[in-house]
Amino acid sequence: MLKISNETKIGLLAVAAILLAIWGFKFLKGINVLKTSQTYYIRYANVDQLRPSSPVLINGLQVGMVKDMYVDPEDDKTIVVVINIERALDIPKDAVAVVVSASLMGGKAIELDIPHPCSGDDCAEDGDYLQGRTKSFVESIVGNPAQFEAYLERINLIYDSIAQPGNPQGFGRTLVALQNSLDNIEVLTGKLNHLLDASTSGISATFANTAAITGNLRESNKSITDLLNNLNTFSTQLKGANLDQAGQKAAGTLDSVSAAAAGLQRTLVSAKGALARIDTLVAGLSSGEGTAGQMFTDPELYQNLVRTSRQLQLFLQDLRLNPKRYNTVKLKIFGKNKAPEYNNPLEDPAYQLLIDSLEADYRKRANQFKN
Numbered sequence: 001m002l003k004i005s006n007e008t009k010i011g012l013l014a015v016a017a018i019l020l021a022i023w024g025f026k027f028l029k030g031i032n033v034l035k036t037s038q039t040y041y042i043r044y045a046n047v048d049q050l051r052p053s054s055p056v057l058i059n060g061l062q063v064g065m066v067k068d069m070y071v072d073p074e075d076d077k078t079i080v081v082v083i084n085i086e087r088a089l090d091i092p093k094d095a096v097a098v099v100v101s102a103s104l105m106g107g108k109a110i111e112l113d114i115p116h117p118c119s120g121d122d123c124a125e126d127g128d129y130l131q132g133r134t135k136s137f138v139e140s141i142v143g144n145p146a147q148f149e150a151y152l153e154r155i156n157l158i159y160d161s162i163a164q165p166g167n168p169q170g171f172g173r174t175l176v177a178l179q180n181s182l183d184n185i186e187v188l189t190g191k192l193n194h195l196l197d198a199s200t201s202g203i204s205a206t207f208a209n210t211a212a213i214t215g216n217l218r219e220s221n222k223s224i225t226d227l228l229n230n231l232n233t234f235s236t237q238l239k240g241a242n243l244d245q246a247g248q249k250a251a252g253t254l255d256s257v258s259a260a261a262a263g264l265q266r267t268l269v270s271a272k273g274a275l276a277r278i279d280t281l282v283a284g285l286s287s288g289e290g291t292a293g294q295m296f297t298d299p300e301l302y303q304n305l306v307r308t309s310r311q312l313q314l315f316l317q318d319l320r321l322n323p324k325r326y327n328t329v330k331l332k333i334f335g336k337n338k339a340p341e342y343n344n345p346l347e348d349p350a351y352q353l354l355i356d357s358l359e360a361d362y363r364k365r366a367n368q369f370k371n
Helices: 006-028 137-142 145-163 172-198 200-219 221-240 243-287 290-297 299-321 349-370
Strands: 038-044 055-058 061-071 079-085 096-101 108-113 129-134
Touching: 038 096, 055 079, 172 200, 200 221
Parallel strands: 038 129, 055 108, 096 129
Antiparallel strands: 038 079, 055 061, 061 079, 096 108
16 A cells, blocks of 8 residues: 655645645636636726726626736826636627626626627637726616616606596595595684683683682691591500400510520520530540541551652652653654653752651651650
């Protein structure tokens, strides 16, 4: 089986990327190198903001793109536009390339106006010049300005036919009916005004009677207040005379206080039992009972923690002095990449740190044996 090296793969990938970049650059300039195309030149007095890569259309179908634009060096005023027709189309020599507005947003395009099919010598060849013309925005929207007046006349005829009052489908009849409705509303408002004028005296008498009633209520306000005060005094006396009910409420209050005291006593007993259990737990931990007690009293666990801390300190010291042991990454792209062998330094502080730790441990054990 044929094995392709990594260098060959990278080379092929680089060549493909370069070819793709060249194709994309040409495509953005309006040239598709993957398709056969024909090139034509057109002269314009004004291109109306036409840009390279703008589409070339025939009856709305895109058949090419604008390849390049430059000022004609012969007169320094005429603009020469170079277009590419990507399809194998026969373009007659008298075809007109019209610059039109492609959309309301202002984009421009070239519309090829082909008056008749061609064959043989009647067709334009690659590199020929075509006739050019520029359409204004209004002409691109409404078409030929000579036909605009005809459109206006037709619109006027349609408006007149719809606005006639005798036409049942027009809005002229609706306007007449709306005018009649407004006249009826005016007559109705006149009748309402006449009715209100005739009822003015009755309404005035009604308001006068209402004022007299409110006046009588105002004069009797003191009597009404005294009556309410007497009722309030009487209800207070009745409430104070209900001694039996007050005694029952006092007895109920005393019962509630007794129940609360009994609950407080039970709470104190429960708290005393909880404190006794906590004392028992602490005593067991101090004597080394159970897993938690052994963790607090086992000297071997303490020694293991000391050794682990010592090894971690040595590891951090070695990481600081020899970082290449831990950050070396082997990569193989072009040829072999072999990391150099590691040589221990002659004076490694990690060894001295280990010796000092062992001496401290020895002195501690010697002191324990003496005691």
